[in-house]
Amino acid sequence: MIDKDLLRLLGDKKKYIVYTVISMVIGLCANLGITMCICQAIRLMLEHAAPGKYVPTLLTGIAALLIRYACTRCTARLKDSIGREVKRDLRASTYNKIICLGMKSTSEMSMAGLTQVSMEGIEQLDLYFSNYIPQFFYAMLAPVILFIVTVRLDAKVAIVLLCCVPLIPVSIIAVSKWAKKIFAKYWDKYTAMGDYFLDSVQGLKELKIFKADARQHEKMNQNAEEFREITMKVLTMQLASTTIMDLVAYGGAGTGIAFAVRDLADGKITVMSAVFLMLVAVDFFLPLRAFGSAFHVAMNGVSAGKKIISLLEMEEPKWGSESVTGNEVVLDHVSFSYDGKREVLKDVNMTFSEKGMTAIVGESGCGKSTIVGLMNGNLIPQKGSVSVGNAKLGQLSRADYYSHLAVVSCNTYIFNDTVRNNFCLASPWATDEQMEAALKKVNLWKFIEENGGLDKSISEDAANISGGQKQRLALAVNLVADKDIYIFDEATSNIDIESEEIIMKNIKALSKEKNVIVISHRLENIVPADRIYYMESKEVKECGNHQSLMDAKGGYAMLYRRQKELEKGYAEVSA
Numbered sequence: 001m002i003d004k005d006l007l008r009l010l011g012d013k014k015k016y017i018v019y020t021v022i023s024m025v026i027g028l029c030a031n032l033g034i035t036m037c038i039c040q041a042i043r044l045m046l047e048h049a050a051p052g053k054y055v056p057t058l059l060t061g062i063a064a065l066l067i068r069y070a071c072t073r074c075t076a077r078l079k080d081s082i083g084r085e086v087k088r089d090l091r092a093s094t095y096n097k098i099i100c101l102g103m104k105s106t107s108e109m110s111m112a113g114l115t116q117v118s119m120e121g122i123e124q125l126d127l128y129f130s131n132y133i134p135q136f137f138y139a140m141l142a143p144v145i146l147f148i149v150t151v152r153l154d155a156k157v158a159i160v161l162l163c164c165v166p167l168i169p170v171s172i173i174a175v176s177k178w179a180k181k182i183f184a185k186y187w188d189k190y191t192a193m194g195d196y197f198l199d200s201v202q203g204l205k206e207l208k209i210f211k212a213d214a215r216q217h218e219k220m221n222q223n224a225e226e227f228r229e230i231t232m233k234v235l236t237m238q239l240a241s242t243t244i245m246d247l248v249a250y251g252g253a254g255t256g257i258a259f260a261v262r263d264l265a266d267g268k269i270t271v272m273s274a275v276f277l278m279l280v281a282v283d284f285f286l287p288l289r290a291f292g293s294a295f296h297v298a299m300n301g302v303s304a305g306k307k308i309i310s311l312l313e314m315e316e317p318k319w320g321s322e323s324v325t326g327n328e329v330v331l332d333h334v335s336f337s338y339d340g341k342r343e344v345l346k347d348v349n350m351t352f353s354e355k356g357m358t359a360i361v362g363e364s365g366c367g368k369s370t371i372v373g374l375m376n377g378n379l380i381p382q383k384g385s386v387s388v389g390n391a392k393l394g395q396l397s398r399a400d401y402y403s404h405l406a407v408v409s410c411n412t413y414i415f416n417d418t419v420r421n422n423f424c425l426a427s428p429w430a431t432d433e434q435m436e437a438a439l440k441k442v443n444l445w446k447f448i449e450e451n452g453g454l455d456k457s458i459s460e461d462a463a464n465i466s467g468g469q470k471q472r473l474a475l476a477v478n479l480v481a482d483k484d485i486y487i488f489d490e491a492t493s494n495i496d497i498e499s500e501e502i503i504m505k506n507i508k509a510l511s512k513e514k515n516v517i518v519i520s521h522r523l524e525n526i527v528p529a530d531r532i533y534y535m536e537s538k539e540v541k542e543c544g545n546h547q548s549l550m551d552a553k554g555g556y557a558m559l560y561r562r563q564k565e566l567e568k569g570y571a572e573v574s575a
């Protein structure tokens with residue numbers, strides 16, 4: 001009933017659970033004190049005692065009431081602390097994990113899934129830790145304490161009540177299997193609905209253009225309907241379970257009371273004992289009844305907790321603490337597979353010199369972007385190694401390596417901020433003059449100057465500038481950052497010829513000083529490269545400069561000629 005894995009997430013907060021249970025137990029004892037005082041008062045009334053005789057009972061009752069009040073406040077505060085601190089710690093650890101995983105986190109778990117797990121999943125776990133776990137221990141202790149107190153008054157009644165108590169956990173266990181399945185499905189449906197919604201909103205433009213929005217709308221409705229159905233199942237299950245627990249609790253208490261009344265009628269117990277037993281009979285069951293209610297809410301937290309654990313247990317790219325000593329990047333007999341079954345890179349050897357331009361080309365799907373993933377440390381090769389300078393990538397400090405590395409791709413993110421602040425994110429020390437010079441290099445300064453200068457605001461994902469301007473801005477930001485190793489992964493795809501030419505001119509100039517690695521579908525762009533690796537179905541097939549590869553008349557030459565013909569044909573059609 002308590003998940004050990006989830007308990008581990010509590011860390012050093014376990015002590016709060018102990019304090020909470022102690023506070024609840026003291027509250028129960030105070031409650032028993034109040035009940036005893038009520039019984040004593042009834043006895044005094046039956047004996048027509050003088051008012052002065054009520055004073056000690058009244059004072060004891062008030063003291064017990066105050067203790068009870070203090071315990072209730074204390075329990076609430078402790079539960080609140082558990083919830084707050086667990087949430088804070090889990091938010092910090094999921095956030096740190098997402099940061100450590102880098103791009104891996106978003107490639108292995110959908111964005112909606114990540115958001116739901118790190119926001120709502122953690123909220124659900126709050127109830128699991130702050131309510132369910134303390135209630136579990138309290139529900140185990142309370143009937144035993146009550147038994148010890150009542151057994152001396154009427155052993156038969158105490159035994160009957162204690163024997164009926166386990167019926168509640170039995171009913172909880174009976175529905176728990178059903179509940180587990182339903183809650184697992186509930187979370188799956190919930191995240192699926194979130195994924196679908198986010199996907200549809202992100203692709204709304206395409207949906208409108210394809211006139212597929214109505215169909216997507218229907219699918220979204222269907223997802224929402226499935227979620228409604230599973231939610232109704234959850235509620236039905238909770239209602240059924242609560243009804244069963246109520247029957248057991250009040251049925252059990254009723255049976256105990258019936259025995260007490262019979263013993264009173266037979267003269268075996270005093271009126272005071274009978275009243276006391278009647279008043280506390282239901283208390284045998286209420287803690288377990290409350291535990292049963294917490295159980296259903298907790299089950300939701302368990303499903304969310306499992307997802308959080310699977311996120312926290314995802315293997316992180318391994319980094320060390322060494323500093324970068326050189327900028328040459330070497331892939332030595334590298335083989336890689338995403339799923340451990342299908343190899344996507346096989347025995348790849350590549351050298352990217354400290355200075356100069358090296359290109360990787362090949363048909364779509366041959367493994368070029370996978371090589372970028374290996375070079376930026378987000379992927380780890382199963383065989384072979386990636387080295388930078390004299391050190392293996394895994395030995396380097398990530399912060400130090402990233403201070404030497406820039407990766408510019410067609411979807412480099414531009415933040416929803418001013419142009420200046422986008423520069424400052426990468427280079428906090430950058431001056432306005434440096435930014436202006438970089439923007440001039442990429443032929444963007446005139447546009448920026450006419451539109452508010454460096455204070456121009458860029459909207460989310462650069463929606464208020466063109467694709468070519470966005471990519472030129474990304475290049476300018478990275479030029480100012482002044483790194484040593486530049487990877488351009490399809491940095492010029494989907495943009496106008498003018499922007500492409502400007503970017504390629506800058507890349508070539510950069511390669512005089514830096515290690516520049518270019519991946520481009522358009523082979524014309526990599527003609528000036530000092531070295532070209534031509535890949536075909538996961539392997540490096542050819543290597544050399546453009547002329548030597550053309551002379552070799554192999555796969556590269558064929559691909560280059562085919563592209564040239566296509567471009568010529570396209571130019572004729574468009575003319």
Ligand SMILES: Nc1ncnc2c1ncn2[C@@H]1O[C@H](COP(=O)(O)OP(=O)(O)OP(=O)(O)O)[C@@H](O)[C@H]1O
Binds near residue numbers: 362368371
């Ligand atoms: N995250 C992933 N999980 C599983 N397989 C993947 C993943 N990413 C890529 N692949 C597979 O690995 C192979 C190499 O993909 P990669 O993206 O490296 O190729 P590429 O040469 O960059 O392709 P393109 O030129 O189209 O961008 C492909 O068969 C692809 O389906």
